[in-house]
Amino acid sequence: MPPRDIRLTLIGKPGCHLCDDAREVVLGVVAEIEATDTSRRPLLDEVSILDDDELRARYAEEIPVLLIDGEVHNYWRIDPVRLKTALLAR
Secondary structure, three states, X not given: OOOEEEEEXXXXXXXXXXXXXXXXXXXXXXXXXXXXXXXXXXXXXXXXXXXXXXXXXXXXXXXXXXXXXXXXXXXXXXXXHHHHHHXXXX
16 A cells, blocks of 8 residues: 555644644654655644735634644644554545
């Protein structure tokens, strides 16, 4: 079976300490999955609300926001166990 790409999008902004924390959690989970499960490839994109008026209007009070394949997974604090479970279920 070829690897399945899972698109992760972290919506935040520069200087946001919660965004920095979320990035570390997401990258840690991604590294763990890549090391143990070759059927899934989580790919992370980062988007700043400062560069997109629509995202700013929608998520300004909720950043960081993590999307999995375009759907909101969580916001503010990203739980590594919940994220890993969600990614492995895909």
